[in-house]
Amino acid sequence: MAPKVLVTRILPPQTQAHLLEQDFDLFQWQQDCCIPRDVLLEKIKGVDALFCLLTEKIDNELLDAAGPQLRVIATMSVGYDHIDVNAVKSRNIALGYTPDVLTDATADLTVLLALGASRRIKESIRAAENGQWGKWAPTWLCGSQFTNKTLGIVGLGRIGEAVGERLKAFNVGRIIYSGRTEKPSAQAKLNAEFVSFGTLLQESDVIVVCCALTKDTENLFNYEAFSKMKKSVVFINSARGGIVHQDDLVRALDENLIGAVGLDVTTPEPLPPTHKLYTFPNCVILPHVGSATYETRENMAGMTLQNILAGLDNRSLPYSI
Numbered sequence: 521m522a523p524k525v526l527v528t529r530i531l532p533p534q535t536q537a538h539l540l541e542q543d544f545d546l547f548q549w550q551q552d553c554c555i556p557r558d559v560l561l562e563k564i565k566g567v568d569a570l571f572c573l574l575t576e577k578i579d580n581e582l583l584d585a586a587g588p589q590l591r592v593i594a595t596m597s598v599g600y601d602h603i604d605v606n607a608v609k610s611r612n613i614a615l616g617y618t619p620d621v622l623t624d625a626t627a628d629l630t631v632l633l634a635l636g637a638s639r640r641i642k643e644s645i646r647a648a649e650n651g652q653w654g655k656w657a658p659t660w661l662c663g664s665q666f667t668n669k670t671l672g673i674v675g676l677g678r679i680g681e682a683v684g685e686r687l688k689a690f691n692v693g694r695i696i697y698s699g700r701t702e703k704p705s706a707q708a709k710l711n712a713e714f715v716s717f718g719t720l721l722q723e724s725d726v727i728v729v730c731c732a733l734t735k736d737t738e739n740l741f742n743y744e745a746f747s748k749m750k751k752s753v754v755f756i757n758s759a760r761g762g763i764v765h766q767d768d769l770v771r772a773l774d775e776n777l778i779g780a781v782g783l784d785v786t787t788p789e790p791l792p793p794t795h796k797l798y799t800f801p802n803c804v805i806l807p808h809v810g811s812a813t814y815e816t817r818e819n820m821a822g823m824t825l826q827n828i829l830a831g832l833d834n835r836s837l838p839y840s841i
């Protein structure tokens with residue numbers, strides 16, 4: 521009998537074609553929006569494999585609804601804060617994700633945000649489009665550059681290291697990082713120093729958040745943290761919205777405690793267009809597009825399908841959490 525497989529979205533074209541070639545009893549959510557929770561809870565009943573995205577919460581309620589035959593869950597994401605990993609593992613369900621493959625795309629976008637925020641891209645685009653572009657003027661729309669500045673990376677994992685490598689090319693003077701543990705190999709490559717979180721806040725000119733969202737990092741960037749930063753700091757988050765206490769970020773911007781902000785992630789997502797964060801000229805917000813290149817998304821989908829196929833075959837997953 522063909523295995524029952526639930527896929528929560530239409531996939532990039534090559535992987536979508538590959539999926540349809542499989543001998544699956546397939547239910548695939550066809551609309552270009554998240555599968556509603558009640559539909560997911562209904563459709564998960566009796567499935568052998570679940571192909572999900574970071575938009576689906578995988579918890580005991582869902583696993584109970586699925587039933588004991590569920591053998592593999594594969595998320596098309598590197599982050600897995602949407603998954604109750606202990607709940608999945610305690611039921612002996614194989615769990616897969618997509619590490620490495622989105623590192624370059626996400627690091628590229630993080631650099632884009634850092635440059636954009638520090639060079640006042642939002643105000644510049646608005647000025648050009650709104651007829652405020654007068655004659656060239658010596659100090660109009662000046663931002664700051666990275667030359668000789670201190671770059672602080674919170675979480676020197678794969679993406680943090682790739683961001684460091686890229687920003688090194690902008691002649692930063694010093695790279696410091698904080699995190700749970702020292703990362704000797706990345707540290708040596710970047711000639712970086714491991715410092716305490718407090719030191720990183722105080723000494724960085726540019727702070728990039730590249731860590732995972734966990735219980736330890738939830739709301740790590742609160743009012744107290746923003747208060748310790750340089751007033752000129754460029755603060756970038758391309759990791760997860762929940763790492764930042766967003767109301768405190770609004771307060772910090774209101775009180776001019778920080779220089780510029782670039783966000784690819786927020787709480788919630790999507791961030792409603794009426795949200796106060798959009799009103800700050802020095803806050804650039806993108807709609808969670810860090811990994812959004814054709815190549816990367818195809819690779820992520822392909823890896824997720826490989827995980828599903830391995831799990832259904834009772835093989836160990838090639839990209840296992």
Ligand SMILES: O=C(O)C(=O)CO
Binds near residue numbers: 597600808
């Ligand atoms: O894969 C992830 O975790 C993402 O955030 C996608 O960009």
